[in-house]
Amino acid sequence: MADAGAIKLSIEESDIAVLTLDDPRGSANVLSRSVLDELDQHFTTLEGRKDLAGLVIRSGKPGVFIVGADIREFLAGIDAPREQIVDMCNRGRKLFQRLSTMPFVTVTAIEGQCVGGGAEMALWCDRRVVSSDSKAMFGFPEVKLGLLPGWGGTVRAPRVIGLSNAVELVTSGESIDAKTANLMGLVSDLVPSAKLLAAAIQVVRAEQRGGQFKRDRGLWQQPLEIGDTELGFLGATASAMIQGQTGGQYPAPMAALELMLASAGLDADAAGLEEAKAMASLFGTPVNRALINVFFLTDRNKKDTGIDRKDVKPQPIRSVGVIGAGIMGQGISAANLKRTLPVVLADAVPDALSKGIQQILEEVSYDKEKQGPNAQKAVKFAALINPATVDAELAPCDLVIEAIVENPEVKKQLYARLEPRLSPQAILASNTSTIPITQLAAGLARPERFVGIHFFNPVRKMPLVEVIRGAKTSDETIATAVAYAKNIGKSPIVVNDGPGFLVNRLLLPYMNESLELISDGAEMKAIERSAKKFGMPMGPLTLYDVIGLDTAFYAGRVMWEAFPDRIAASPILPALVKAGRLGQKTGSGFFLYKDKSGRGTPDPAVVEMFKPYIRKQEKYTPEQITARLFLPMVLEATRILEAKVVRDPRDVDLGLIFGVGFPPFKGGLLFWADSLGAAKIVELLKPFENLGPRMHPTPLLLEMAKAGRRFYAG
Ligand code: NAI
Numbered sequence: 001m002a003d004a005g006a007i008k009l010s011i012e013e014s015d016i017a018v019l020t021l022d023d024p025r026g027s028a029n030v031l032s033r034s035v036l037d038e039l040d041q042h043f044t045t046l047e048g049r050k051d052l053a054g055l056v057i058r059s060g061k062p063g064v065f066i067v068g069a070d071i072r073e074f075l076a077g078i079d080a081p082r083e084q085i086v087d088m089c090n091r092g093r094k095l096f097q098r099l100s101t102m103p104f105v106t107v108t109a110i111e112g113q114c115v116g117g118g119a120e121m122a123l124w125c126d127r128r129v130v131s132s133d134s135k136a137m138f139g140f141p142e143v144k145l146g147l148l149p150g151w152g153g154t155v156r157a158p159r160v161i162g163l164s165n166a167v168e169l170v171t172s173g174e175s176i177d178a179k180t181a182n183l184m185g186l187v188s189d190l191v192p193s194a195k196l197l198a199a200a201i202q203v204v205r206a207e208q209r210g211g212q213f214k215r216d217r218g219l220w221q222q223p224l225e226i227g228d229t230e231l232g233f234l235g236a237t238a239s240a241m242i243q244g245q246t247g248g249q250y251p252a253p254m255a256a257l258e259l260m261l262a263s264a265g266l267d268a269d270a271a272g273l274e275e276a277k278a279m280a281s282l283f284g285t286p287v288n289r290a291l292i293n294v295f296f297l298t299d300r301n302k303k304d305t306g307i308d309r310k311d312v313k314p315q316p317i318r319s320v321g322v323i324g325a326g327i328m329g330q331g332i333s334a335a336n337l338k339r340t341l342p343v344v345l346a347d348a349v350p351d352a353l354s355k356g357i358q359q360i361l362e363e364v365s366y367d368k369e370k371q372g373p374n375a376q377k378a379v380k381f382a383a384l385i386n387p388a389t390v391d392a393e394l395a396p397c398d399l400v401i402e403a404i405v406e407n408p409e410v411k412k413q414l415y416a417r418l419e420p421r422l423s424p425q426a427i428l429a430s431n432t433s434t435i436p437i438t439q440l441a442a443g444l445a446r447p448e449r450f451v452g453i454h455f456f457n458p459v460r461k462m463p464l465v466e467v468i469r470g471a472k473t474s475d476e477t478i479a480t481a482v483a484y485a486k487n488i489g490k491s492p493i494v495v496n497d498g499p500g501f502l503v504n505r506l507l508l509p510y511m512n513e514s515l516e517l518i519s520d521g522a523e524m525k526a527i528e529r530s531a532k533k534f535g536m537p538m539g540p541l542t543l544y545d546v547i548g549l550d551t552a553f554y555a556g557r558v559m560w561e562a563f564p565d566r567i568a569a570s571p572i573l574p575a576l577v578k579a580g581r582l583g584q585k586t587g588s589g590f591f592l593y594k595d596k597s598g599r600g601t602p603d604p605a606v607v608e609m610f611k612p613y614i615r616k617q618e619k620y621t622p623e624q625i626t627a628r629l630f631l632p633m634v635l636e637a638t639r640i641l642e643a644k645v646v647r648d649p650r651d652v653d654l655g656l657i658f659g660v661g662f663p664p665f666k667g668g669l670l671f672w673a674d675s676l677g678a679a680k681i682v683e684l685l686k687p688f689e690n691l692g693p694r695m696h697p698t699p700l701l702l703e704m705a706k707a708g709r710r711f712y713a714g
Helices: 033-047 071-076 082-100 117-122 141-145 153-161 163-172 180-184 193-210 214-221 227-244 251-264 268-282 286-303 329-339 352-365 373-383 408-422 475-487 501-517 525-534 541-549 547-564 572-578 604-613 621-642 650-660 669-676 679-689 699-707
Strands: 008-014 017-022 053-058 064-066 105-110 111-114 127-131 137-139 190-193 320-323 343-346 387-388 397-403 427-430 448-453 464-469 491-496
Touching: 008 033, 008 604, 017 071, 017 408, 017 650, 033 082, 033 427, 053 064, 053 193, 064 117, 082 117, 082 268, 105 117, 105 193, 111 117, 117 137, 117 153, 117 227, 127 180, 127 193, 137 464, 141 193, 141 286, 153 163, 153 214, 153 251, 153 268, 153 387, 163 227, 163 251, 180 190, 190 193, 193 214, 214 268, 214 329, 251 547, 268 329, 286 650, 320 329, 329 343, 329 448, 343 352, 352 373, 352 387, 373 464, 397 408, 408 427, 408 475, 427 475, 448 475, 464 475, 464 650, 464 699, 475 491, 491 650, 501 525, 501 572, 501 604, 501 621, 501 650, 525 621, 541 547, 547 572, 572 604, 621 669, 621 679, 621 699, 650 669, 669 679, 679 699
Parallel strands: 017 053, 053 105, 064 111, 105 127, 111 137, 127 190, 320 343, 320 397, 343 387, 397 427, 427 448, 464 491
Antiparallel strands: 008 017, 448 464
């Protein structure tokens, strides 16, 4: 089908063809099959014309050029045979390659995002100009989907910007801004949007006069000019870097590197054929499937308003009060400041308040380049944060988020004092990690304006926010909390009330199991290693130290009060809390923290301290540890689905990936469970059934195993 009408052809100054991409089906241009067919037809028409001096390709959509290939089409073809994928790549590349052989100069005029297939198309042109006043971003995010650029990106980028720059761009998957692209030689001109077309036409004229584009065409068809020593050095440094970043769990960046190194000595056509083969080897692999799933989870989340009604709109949040200047209060305040939302911060302990403000300013004024605080930034942010010493100072805030100690009585006392001082429109929220919102709202005059807004630790790294609906929370409050969280750059999911909500309810069985494993004789480092090998960013014991042992203890108590049959109350946590070992914040917990790096070292004193709680001495394989840590999580997820805690099973997966760093290359907990199958999970649980109900298959799992059903059905 080539009748989508996504591309318009016009003629400027009588001899410049302009192709304007403006797909009426969406807010961004996507290189779907039909758009590629349209391009093909236009290229055929234009190639036959003798009267043209140049072709300019641009976007009709303000702020966005092309966001890449159509991932939905990728998904539809995920099971396609290898030859079909090779063929799809070869066809796409050969289409774009025609831009480098047309009988006139070809220029891409880039305004806004130009990534993936869009970046490849732009690279096949002779020249590129870019708008300086839009947020032009150029990049190859393919590795983030477990793939590599398959339409000539790995062929063309090394030729246009040099192998080293190309390796960095392709293997990192990160986009660069217009200025960096200009410095790299990727774009020739950086001009205001209004002058973009004129600049592109000027480039055509200059190239026609000078003829440099013809010499480049010849050169860029050849193998790269790079010596073996340089190639060896680049390979060694880049592979070490990739290994460090991926932990060997994401194959695409390394595959892209190996491809580019191996193809350096080939001409562009031969390199293109190799690229297609390399792309086909990655396409449809488990990691590719998992990462495509994460892409769709994220995409769905971006569009979700948190409520199903269309008639309710979020109210604006212009200022935020934060109560509690501890770990979480600091992180939440910093997230607001970074989006220039003014914050009023309060704490019952004056020292905690001043220390909190200092830490917040340190975080927000951190300068990556200087690797330290930036005084100018600190001054700017200091004006946005005000300490509150009396409740009245919180009165004008549109939203007040409480992040004090995890104790329902203390929290309720605070609300009783504060609520009458707030405006009737204001929203009061708790960052509680486990206490039911309905329980906290019990004594409030306006429970409909009370909601859980639960951030994750560390806030600067974890994109997830759980918006928790209490029994009386209104749709407007939910919609406002969701819009607010998005506004400060977070990914909110709405969950129904209940102990531990979603993520902590899933996390607690996993973390608790690590304590049981210690008591069953497993070594702490073996537990940590197994979880990390599974793909978790840190082991469960380190996670305890990051969260804070006291907070984790309170959270655990809420959980074992709610689910006494399956959460065992381990004596290990209270022992650490009693010893004042509260985790990173006190310099010791399960591990010792000697400096600010956050890296823990083993402490023999802890091993000694745990001795009375060790029930048996046994050796465990990493597989046994992994099964004990992660299968209870899957079981809990089945209970969560039955209890309708989430509106969609995909929220379980998004929540864990964005909230605790569950490995994206596994696609999410339920996606991973589906890759095993319910019957296999029932089987894997068998050896652990003697540990008690926490390891027994749930009715839902058994039913799924029997029916061969998956979590991602339909
Ligand atoms: P924290 O112990 O680091 O900080 C709590 C702060 O609240 C302290 O500075 C304390 O002086 C202050 N405070 C205590 N009672 C107060 C009162 N009545 N009025 C004013 N200030 C008071 O605790 P953290 O870790 O920041 O936790 C705070 C809340 O966030 C808890 O509800 C916790 O469950 C929740 N949370 C904690 C996470 C974590 O990983 N630590 C993650 C997500 C939520």
